[in-house]
Amino acid sequence: MEILKMSKLNRKELISLREKIKKEFSSKAENGDTKIIIGVGTCGVAAGARETESAFIDELKLQNISNTTVISETGCMGLCHVEPTIEVMVPGMPPVIYGNVDEKTAREIVKSHILEKTVVDKNVFDKPAADIVYEDGSVSDYKQYRIVLRNCGIIDPEKIDEYIARDGYMALEKAVFEMTGDEIINEMKISELRGRGGAGFPTWMKWNFTKQVKEESKYIVCNADEGDPGAYMDRSTLEGDPHSILEAMTIAGYSINSKKGYIYIRAEYPLAIERLKIAMKQSRELGLLGDNILGSNFSFDIEIRLGAGAFVCGEETALLESIEGERGMPNPRPPFPAVKGVWGEPTIINNVETWASIPVIINKGGEWFSNIGTEDTKGTKVFALTGKVKNSGLVEVPMGTTLREIIYDIGGGIPNGKEFKAVQTGGPSGGVITKEYLDTPIDYKSLQELGSIMGSGGMIVLDEDDCMVDVSKFYLGFTIDESCGKCSPCRVGGRALFNILEKITSGNGVIEDLDKLRNIGATMQKASLCGLGQTSPNPILSTLKYFEEEYVAHILDKKCVAKKCKALITFEVIPEACTGCTLCALKCPVKTISGARKEVHFINQDACIKCGECFDVCNFDAILIK
Amino acid sequence: MSVTSVEEIKFSDELISFIGNWKNQPGNLIMILHKVQEEFSYIPRAAAKKVSEMLNVPMSKIYGVLTFYHYFKLEKPGKHNIQVCMGTACYLKGGEDLIDELENILGIGVNQVTDDGKFSIEAVRCVGCCGLAPVVVIGGKVFGKLTKKKLPEVLENYKDK
Numbered sequence: 001m002e003i004l005k006m007s008k009l010n011r012k013e014l015i016s017l018r019e020k021i022k023k024e025f026s027s028k029a030e031n032g033d034t035k036i037i038i039g040v041g042t043c044g045v046a047a048g049a050r051e052t053e054s055a056f057i058d059e060l061k062l063q064n065i066s067n068t069t070v071i072s073e074t075g076c077m078g079l080c081h082v083e084p085t086i087e088v089m090v091p092g093m094p095p096v097i098y099g100n101v102d103e104k105t106a107r108e109i110v111k112s113h114i115l116e117k118t119v120v121d122k123n124v125f126d127k128p129a130a131d132i133v134y135e136d137g138s139v140s141d142y143k144q145y146r147i148v149l150r151n152c153g154i155i156d157p158e159k160i161d162e163y164i165a166r167d168g169y170m171a172l173e174k175a176v177f178e179m180t181g182d183e184i185i186n187e188m189k190i191s192e193l194r195g196r197g198g199a200g201f202p203t204w205m206k207w208n209f210t211k212q213v214k215e216e217s218k219y220i221v222c223n224a225d226e227g228d229p230g231a232y233m234d235r236s237t238l239e240g241d242p243h244s245i246l247e248a249m250t251i252a253g254y255s256i257n258s259k260k261g262y263i264y265i266r267a268e269y270p271l272a273i274e275r276l277k278i279a280m281k282q283s284r285e286l287g288l289l290g291d292n293i294l295g296s297n298f299s300f301d302i303e304i305r306l307g308a309g310a311f312v313c314g315e316e317t318a319l320l321e322s323i324e325g326e327r328g329m330p331n332p333r334p335p336f337p338a339v340k341g342v343w344g345e346p347t348i349i350n351n352v353e354t355w356a357s358i359p360v361i362i363n364k365g366g367e368w369f370s371n372i373g374t375e376d377t378k379g380t381k382v383f384a385l386t387g388k389v390k391n392s393g394l395v396e397v398p399m400g401t402t403l404r405e406i407i408y409d410i411g412g413g414i415p416n417g418k419e420f421k422a423v424q425t426g427g428p429s430g431g432v433i434t435k436e437y438l439d440t441p442i443d444y445k446s447l448q449e450l451g452s453i454m455g456s457g458g459m460i461v462l463d464e465d466d467c468m469v470d471v472s473k474f475y476l477g478f479t480i481d482e483s484c485g486k487c488s489p490c491r492v493g494g495r496a497l498f499n500i501l502e503k504i505t506s507g508n509g510v511i512e513d514l515d516k517l518r519n520i521g522a523t524m525q526k527a528s529l530c531g532l533g534q535t536s537p538n539p540i541l542s543t544l545k546y547f548e549e550e551y552v553a554h555i556l557d558k559k560c561v562a563k564k565c566k567a568l569i570t571f572e573v574i575p576e577a578c579t580g581c582t583l584c585a586l587k588c589p590v591k592t593i594s595g596a597r598k599e600v601h602f603i604n605q606d607a608c609i610k611c612g613e614c615f616d617v618c619n620f621d622a623i624l625i626k
Numbered sequence: 627m628s629v630t631s632v633e634e635i636k637f638s639d640e641l642i643s644f645i646g647n648w649k650n651q652p653g654n655l656i657m658i659l660h661k662v663q664e665e666f667s668y669i670p671r672a673a674a675k676k677v678s679e680m681l682n683v684p685m686s687k688i689y690g691v692l693t694f695y696h697y698f699k700l701e702k703p704g705k706h707n708i709q710v711c712m713g714t715a716c717y718l719k720g721g722e723d724l725i726d727e728l729e730n731i732l733g734i735g736v737n738q739v740t741d742d743g744k745f746s747i748e749a750v751r752c753v754g755c756c757g758l759a760p761v762v763v764i765g766g767k768v769f770g771k772l773t774k775k776k777l778p779e780v781l782e783n784y785k786d787k
Contacts, residue, residue: 309698328695387715589730
């Protein structure tokens with residue numbers, strides 16, 4: 001954008017720049033230009049957003065309306081199940097969000113929606129969320145409120161002017177020129193914001209501890225090592241709104257007089273890294289990062305450090321080792337990072353979602369924030385709703401929303417007419433919650449009481465086809481692979497638990513194994529050095545609590561009710577249904593199905609490898625899994 | 627007398643200047659190894675040796691870091707490394723079936739390379755596209771909502787590349 005002369009701004013210049021951009025944007029809207037916004041987060045691109053974009057450009061040219069139509073890009077809108085998603089704004093018509101927009105639909109939208117002013121009904125999706133809670137705290141019709149994701153799906157993350165136009169860097173300006181460090185921390189205290197990385201520690205206390213320590217250099221760290229398999233809230237936030245993280249870290253830097261911050265981010269998130277780099281360059285050019293921010297005496301800069309695929313590095317002491325270029329092994333706490341962090345200096349570590357909430361808290365005040373949520377937990381939480389649910393995607397809801405509202409009202413329930421079995425929260429550190437607790441209002445305390453945890457925000461819905469023993473084994477397989485090996489409760493205990501689960505799922509379990517699982521699990525919870533080991537038995541212990549009968553069925557009846565554990569199932573031909581078409585015999589990779597054409601076939605169990613190919617190919621539903 | 631049998635390896639000018647810029651910064655090792663892997667698609671032993679000399683860091687330490695982090699590879703992957711996501715959502719929706727089928731089609735196991743060096747299979751942790759589960763990533767391109775049946779079609783695009 002040319003109005004950005006790309007030179008360092010002082011406070012006054014930032015304010016007038018913001019007004020200028022706002023005016024320009026609103027005059028553009030009045031001018032009658034049509035706008036097409038395309039979601040280009042990782043999911044969008046994977047689903048073909050780039051091809052969709054080219055189709056739009058091409059069709060607009062063909063129809064000769066490319067000079068009155070603006071195409072822009074944005075981050076994740078949260079509707080992951082219908083990517084690519086786009087939003088169309090035609091003057092005089094309400095904005096419309098379309099999902100599943102392939103190249104053909106893109107061309108259709110240009111012809112029908114933009115030219116003939118007729119909405120393409122089959123691809124219309126509801127706006128997922130209210131942008132933000134109303135000023136007076138009142139409730140909108142939407143189940144979702146967007147504080148963390150306020151700009152995701154709205155602004156172009158690669159354009160700083162769009163961030164500034166939505167009050168970006170206003171909180172930084174307010175903090176640096178109108179507040180002292182203590183006042184900022186006090187505002188955080190009033191907000192009652194708790195760390196969104198999983199543990200829920202009050203954010204203001206971390207800041208305050210760090211501020212209290214008498215040291216010359218202090219550091220600010222953003223933990224973007226989102227390792228929970230099945231969670232991508234942080235990736236979407238960074239891809240969709242990178243400036244909000246930079247702004248928040250700079251505010252924290254000012255509050256404790258730190259000069260340097262690090263963003264520790266997974267190397268597996270190339271798009272998020274790219275957008276952060278662009279954002280950092282832009283804010284340096286405008287004097288929002290670097291020396292003498294906005295003409296003040298305060299200087300602060302941020303550096304990116306890449307993770308390299310180690311789940312344990314999400315643990316803060318391990319993360320610090322990794323920033324320092326070492327093997328990411330955790331250390332005992334105390335000393336806490338607030339006292340001894342990066343390079344042995346006091347350090348504030350918060351996760352992406354926590355950081356993203358902070359500019360809003362500074363702008364609107366801690367009290368405004370603390371009005372949202374429950375007695376125990378304030379504000380909103382972003383969840384990556386996935387698994388066996390119709391509308392998987394990113395949702396942001398106020399604390400106190402029930403699981404039922406998330407899974408059924410927002411998520412649309414379970415697909416394919418299957419039965420809901422449980423919902424898993426907290427990933428490899430969490431547990432399952434069953435049907436009878438679906439109406440529990442979510443906060444840190446209530447989930448913990450149910451034997452699960454909030455975690456970072458992975459929420460995975462399981463249906464009748466999912467075996468609880470198998471799911472536990474999946475998580476444990478993950479944590480033993482990720483265990484750093486430093487302490488023996490985690491290193492040895494995890495392996496022992498895994499071996500028992502392996503024994504049970506292969507049909508060799510004995511009933512005493514259940515007590516062993518509980519004993520080893522309890523020991524690991526108490527004796528492991530870091531959060532990884534302390535929480536890794538949780539998936540087992542919580543499934544044992546709610547689904548003990550499934551474990552027992554595996555052990556005593558040698559049955560897997562979900563028909564997932566291969567050693568415990570058999571494939572058989574239903575004679576009445578078999579037409580003798582020979583397809584299964586042809587497809588069987590080990591040629592263990594016999595039978596002549598037009599005669600009932602037979603599966604020889606001794607050689608069957610239980611690959612399920614016969615079940616998949618049979619056109620007559622004549623294969624039974626027992 | 628030197629008995630090292632490690633071959634000399636050539637770093638690009640870009641890599642050399644990158645290492646030069648990072649050389650005196652504390653905690654530089656992981657960042658530099660990332661750059662090396664970006665250039666070679668894995669960390670050849672000779673490259674690790676060269677980094678060790680350039681930074682004056684013992685090989686043992688570099689080996690320790692390389693083997694700690696899953697992201698770093700010590701073996702050369704296939705020209706097209708097929709990353710199958712084994713995050714929770716993908717696992718529940720059949721990620722394991724995709725691995726089985728790839729093993730069938732290509733005749734190699736996980737972390738192995740086909741004889742012609744074209745393909746390798748890798749099981750990776752969540753790539754963050756859970757809404758599209760199960761997914762496979764080849765050369766940075768994400769293929770979502772995959773099934774066993776669709777795999778041959780996906781591979782076809784890479785056979786002659």
